[in-house]
Structure formats: C-alpha cells, structure tokens
Amino acid sequence: MSAILQAGGRVTGVRLASGEEIHAPVVVNVAGPGSHIVNAMAGVLDDMTIRTRPLRQEVVHVPSPPGFDFETDGTIVSDSDIACYVRPEHGNHILIGSEDPDCDPHHWVEDDLHYNRDFTEQWTTQAMRYAQRVPTLGIPSRMRGVVDLYDASTDWIPIYDRSALEGFYMACGTSGNQFKNAPIAGKLMTALIGYCEGGADHDTRPLRFTLPYLGREIDAGFYSRRRKVNTESSFSVLG
Template sequence: MTEQFDAIIIGAGVIGSAVGLELARKGYKTLNVDKLPAAGYGSTSGSCAIIRTYYSTVDGSALAYEGYFYWKNWKEFLGAPDDETLAYFHETGTMVTKCEANGFMVRAKEIADEIGVPYEEWSNDDIRQKMPHYDLRCFYPAKRPEDEGFGEPTGGEVGGAVFFPKGGYINDPQLSAQNLRKAAERAGGKFRFNAEITEIRKDANGAIAGITLKDGTRINAPIVVNVAGPHSAKVNAMAGALDDMNVKTRALKQEVVHVPMPVEGWYENGWVTSDSDIACYTRPEKGNFLLIGSEDPPCDEQVEVDPDDWDRNFSEQWRIQAMRVAQRMPSLGIPSQMKGVTELYDTADDWIPIYDKSQVPGFYMAIGSSGNQYKNAPVAGKMMAELIDADRNGQDHDKDPVQFKMDYTGRTLNLGFFSRRRTINKDSSFSVLG
C-alpha cells in the first residue's frame, strides 16, 4: 500500500527537522526521510554550532539576530516537557578582531546599528586585560607554512575588537536536531531513517507526486522539500530542478581542530572568537579543548568532493589551522595526534543559502546552508513553512517574494534575498562567515 503525505522533507538534520516541525504546526501531514540512522546524524553532528549575530549583509545579520532568540528560549520554542534533555546554549558572547581583512568591522557595526544588535568596542588594552595570552601583532594576509613569511608579523597591531554579547555556542548540535524531531512528532510529524531515496516522482503535468525508496517503497506527496545538506545538488538533479538556478551548491570537505586549551579557566569562562587577521575562529570545546576552524582565506584550498565518496581522514590543513592560531596564542600546544572533526559543508556559490521554491511545481529547497546557517535553523524552518504555504495558496514567489515577519525582532525579511535566481551577492564574505 502506498503511503500518502502532504509534504516529504528530504533530510532530518537541524534545518530539515525544523522544516518538518513548522509544516506540521501548520497542519501539514509531514514525513522527514533520511538515509542516516537518526536526526542530526550527518553534517549537523559536525557543526561548530556557533551562535552569532554578525554577517556581511543586513538580511543575513537580521536573520541571525532573530535566530538568537529562538536558542535563548529553546524550551519554550519547542514546547518541550520538563523531563526532556535539551541542547544547551552557552551564551559566552563572540569577539571579532578588527583588522584589515574585515575592514576593521566598520560595515559590520553599521549593520548592527541598523538592526539593533548590541555590541561593545574593545581596545587592544581591553583585550590584553581580558586575554593576556594573546599576541596582538598583525599577521595578515593569512598564509600556509610553505608560504614565505609564515609566522612572521607583518607590522603593527590589530585595531581592537568588537564584542557581541548575544552569542555563543550550542553544546550538542545533534541533540538540537533530535529536540526538533521530538517537537515535530508532538505536532504530528513522522520520521523515517535508514531510508535512501532513488526517485523523485512527478505526475503527468510535471508536478511533484512523491518519492521512491531504495527498497521499492513508494510514498506519495504533492510537496517535496530538499534539505539534504551536502547531497542537495544530487537531490536537485534527481528532481530536474537545476536549469533555472543562477546559484548552485556543492559539497566541500572541512576540518575542525581540537587542541588542548592553552590557558587555564578559558573553557569555563572563554568566548567565541573570530579573527580574520589569521583567518581562524575558535570556541571552547568540551574536554577542556579549544576548537579551531578556518575562515576560508584564499590560501586554503576549497576541497570539493562527492558526498558519497570522500576521504574522512585529516589532512595537513588540520595542522595549518592550529599553527595560524598559535600565532595569536603562543602558548598553544599542537599535539602530534590529530583530534577534531572532518565533515562536509553544503555551500552555495556565494556562501549565502538558498531558501526557495524551484522550477518544478511542489519542489522546494533549503540548501547551501552549511557552515554558517546552523544558528538560523529554527527560523529557517518557519520561513520555509511560510514560503511553501504561500506558494501552495497561489502566490508566485518568483514574481512576488514572500515577506516574512520575524517574531522576536519585528523586522520583515524579503525571502527573495535567498532566491535560487539571484545574482551572486558581492557583499558576501564568500566564506564560512556568510
């Protein structure tokens, strides 16, 4: 017997589960399908799960600021019972070094002022007082060890920092996806795991009719939402939804470093840092480690891979990221044994996500979101539900973009900003910073 649903969501990561939740709350009979064994088991589990409110664009920053309040009020948003174990928001704040690479944060502060994001200005003396283990000399541009001048200061010091108090990180990103799954199930949503899709079926008019699984199971639905993470491009191809996309997605290998914490007490009292002068970001990591990620400078190769066939081993990139942070933190020890995470990012050409419909009636996309959209997941779920509902009720989102009213900040976001048909956004950082 063929099953029937109103909407099938491909993927049960943090964003896929959020889409399932919000569609179920709107009364849709939903099914999240994932080839992995549990919610958040894929790229979500490898997320650095950083919550921050600064992006390179007004719309990106506004979305992130709205997302902050969802994490701040996580239990209430989920409607979770008192006995449910929830992901925890470590609200540490985030410190962004002012330097040449980020325009000394001038534009970021203008955006923060426009949307009402609070921040503090820190001088170099302030940083030294709070972070005596820091070397504030400039090393820009970021280099690799084989480059001439690696590790040598390039003159002067950074220009202080901007501290955003409304930020931090989530302790367990996979648990956050599982929290969203349970909330979706409370709203009537269903989930199916270890289920690989081999076909996205259409009716005689070319509209979505459902999916077929590898075991032959056919599931009918007039709506399919692609939230397949690093597999998003393959799913779009399966649906025949690529032809009118000006912006496309690809799977990139990413390596995140875990090294022993270089300073006592920083795990308990430290905050997230973003330092474009050395092109790395950090945050405390459980086990008294420091987590280090790359901000994707030109010297770091972007390794595009087949999401079904890639090397999960660490490469020399692991050590390079640690060595760049050691420029800023001379007391940092770099162990011989590599620890951390290798995972895939699903990235759009301009590193801004695609939250949109497609040329195929009934097929929608929440893709290109890896690296900088984890923090926006609960809002993205609500945005996609609004977009899908408007489209199903006759609004042509391509010609008349859905306007999304945000609950906490009260701002209205034009969802056309995330269109698949947009021109490449030159205001983007073209990196994990978004």
C-alpha cells in the first residue's frame, strides 16, 4: 500500500504500490508492526496520545529434555522471576519467550521491513534463564526459533478506536499479547464501526460493548487512542 485516499475529511480507500486503487467508505488499520506508518499516511497522528512502533523480539526453540514429551505433556508457564514464558512447540520442542525485564534493552526499529533477522546473545540468555528451572535442558549450538516484531503501543495496551479521519479506524498496538483476543477484537471493531458510522461520538461517549458469551459490558474507551498512559500496565508482553 502506498497511500490512504481521502476527500472532504473522510477516508475513501487505499492506493496499492501497483497503482491500483480500492475504494471503500471504511478502512481499518490492522497493519501490525507497520501500523505507525499507515497512521502517518492517513495523517491521524496529531490527536493520538498513544502511538505504536515496532519492537524486535527473539523467541527460542530448544529440544525437550531427554525422556520427557514436552509437546504432549508440557504446559504454558509464565515465570516472572526469570522473566520468561514457555509453551510446547511442535517437534517436541520448548518455545521460550521473554517477558521484557528492565535489564534487557528494548530494540526498537524504524519500520517493519528493515531490521536484523539474525539471532543474537539474547537467544542464549533466554535459553539459559529457562535452564535455571530445568537443569537437564540442553542448549544446542544451532540456534532455532523466531526473530520478528511486536506492534507495541506506548503503554503496551492495544488501540481499538476510530481516528481523526472519518471512516478510518485502528486495531493496532497489540504489543505481543492480543493474539488470543483476535476473535473478540473483531466483534468489538464491528460494533465500534457501526456505532461511529451511525452518528455516535465515541470520543465523548465511548461505546459500551457487551461480551457475547459472558454478558459482561466493557467500556471501549479503555482502548482509546487519546487515553492517558495506563500506569498500571506491566509495560511488557504481559499487557
């Protein structure tokens, strides 16, 4: 995508890099780690107190210790003392991710296309941290896992909101912790778009959204682009 099309203060569609234009009365920014670039294209940054930027992350894959089937019998664990989370990975491997402790520097990048995709010493650090819990864990010389990006917001809480450009909405800043919430986030955005396009002012009277299975109501203004930084956030992947 090369441009957000607009006229008269309202979005009208997008232009692709090929030059093709796709016209629509509503556009939703779900660009993940590229969300800040798309918001800049739309010219909607000025009224946002919460913004997004891509954060480089390394995730470790190591074999399960001998004699234990972690893929079948392992479980998801969050261990804040060593600042790691783990879960089973295919091939009887263990996935080890970081909980972003203060002692580890953050590696912010400028965009979602140009960043170091190689493993670094951080890989070894995370593997050794988990080895404190599992002394029989082998740490192979060949590094395996994933190097990719979080779409991190200012306070690590997502933005599910409208924007200053009519018809342009945002579902971004998920900060590595919203994958499990994707289905309900879609329902929330559907309700939010209907609410705003129906003439309601979400900025002054935020949508009250009812969770379909629990029947509980939430204030969608919690996810506003204009909210104050939430000081109760963990400011990490834990949300």
